[in-house]
Amino acid sequence: MTRLFQTLIVFTFFASSILSQQNDINRYVSVTFDDLPMNTKYFEDGNQWIEQTQKLLNTIKTYNIPAIGFVNEYKLYVNDVLDSTRLKALQLWVDADLELGNHTFSHPDYHNTENEEFFADIIKGEKITKELLSQKNKKLEFFRHPYLHTGNSLEKKKALEDFLKEHNYTIAPVSIDNGEWIYARAYENAYNKNDLELMKQIGSEYVSYMIDKTIYFENQSVKLFGREIKQILLVHANMINADYFNELAEELLKRNYAFISLKEALTDTAYKTEDTFIGRGGISWLHRWSYTRKVDKNFYAGEPEVPKSILDIAEVESE
Numbered sequence: 218m219t220r221l222f223q224t225l226i227v228f229t230f231f232a233s234s235i236l237s238q239q240n241d242i243n244r245y246v247s248v249t250f251d252d253l254p255m256n257t258k259y260f261e262d263g264n265q266w267i268e269q270t271q272k273l274l275n276t277i278k279t280y281n282i283p284a285i286g287f288v289n290e291y292k293l294y295v296n297d298v299l300d301s302t303r304l305k306a307l308q309l310w311v312d313a314d315l316e317l318g319n320h321t322f323s324h325p326d327y328h329n330t331e332n333e334e335f336f337a338d339i340i341k342g343e344k345i346t347k348e349l350l351s352q353k354n355k356k357l358e359f360f361r362h363p364y365l366h367t368g369n370s371l372e373k374k375k376a377l378e379d380f381l382k383e384h385n386y387t388i389a390p391v392s393i394d395n396g397e398w399i400y401a402r403a404y405e406n407a408y409n410k411n412d413l414e415l416m417k418q419i420g421s422e423y424v425s426y427m428i429d430k431t432i433y434f435e436n437q438s439v440k441l442f443g444r445e446i447k448q449i450l451l452v453h454a455n456m457i458n459a460d461y462f463n464e465l466a467e468e469l470l471k472r473n474y475a476f477i478s479l480k481e482a483l484t485d486t487a488y489k490t491e492d493t494f495i496g497r498g499g500i501s502w503l504h505r506w507s508y509t510r511k512v513d514k515n516f517y518a519g520e521p522e523v524p525k526s527i528l529d530i531a532e533v534e535s536e
């Protein structure tokens with residue numbers, strides 16, 4: 218066998234193994250991060266925000282995730298003064314060529330807020346984000362509801378939908394809703410006690426919980442649509458993801474997921490399904506659609522829950 222021939226065989230084998238990896242992709246997920254620049258209970262210092270953001274963006278870059286971050290601009294201010302260090306943390310997302318969306322200025326709960334007040338908070342929350350996006354000739358396009366609260370009456374829901382439409386916003390739904398924020402709280406509490414062992418334990422439990430939740434919503438999708446829709450995952454810009462999103466991304470790849478943009482996920486016709494859900498909870502759109510269709514109660518069975526041990530460390534009473 219000639220050297221060239223050997224090289225050719227090796228090359229062909231290598232190329233086909235890459236191809237077969239690509240062929241294995243049969244699931245799609247858009248990853249959305251809320252509460253930018255940083256959701257944290259303990260970190261006040263913008264330099265820590267920059268450090269955490271850099272870690273998270275490294276993962277996003279490594280796994281080539283076309284992520285979007287939803288901003289609460291109130292977090293950019295310290296005592297009513299714009300904090301240049303916190304602003305820098307947000308700038309890093311733009312520098313990484315990622316999308317940003319509006320998550321309101323101050324994260325109010327629509328269900329407890331007068332419509333006009335809530336709408337004003339949306340407008341207030343777009344100022345800096347619009348400026349940052351314009352650096353990359355991008356437009357502010359997406360809106361994510363705080364607590365996923367979309368309105369607790371049909372009138373209120375419709376009023377917000379109309380407002381968003383008038384202001385050219387596209388609603389960013391969530392299909393894989395989860396208790397990630399509780400793990401995040403527990404993780405920060407462990408960090409605050411300098412308990413590295415506990416942090417590790419929470420981190421690895423977090424990754425397997427998130428995969429269980431993902432599998433649950435894959436199945437819910439099949440039950441509702443007869444197929445797996447393009448999923449939209451909600452997580453937050455926080456410390457646990459700075460440290461563990463790489464492991465989660467790895468596990469998602471093992472389940473043959475490809476990471477797609479929010480815009481691409483929304484091309485799935487499932488997202489045009491009627492939604493008249495007006496319950497109090499901030500739940501997955503898969504469940505809003507199933508409530509709208511009035512499916513049997515058994516449909517919801519088997520949803521993975523955050524274990525008591527994690528709730529306790531997080532000092533959270535329930536999901």
Ligand SMILES: [Zn+2]
Pocket residue numbers: 251252320324362363364
């Ligand atoms: Zn939020």
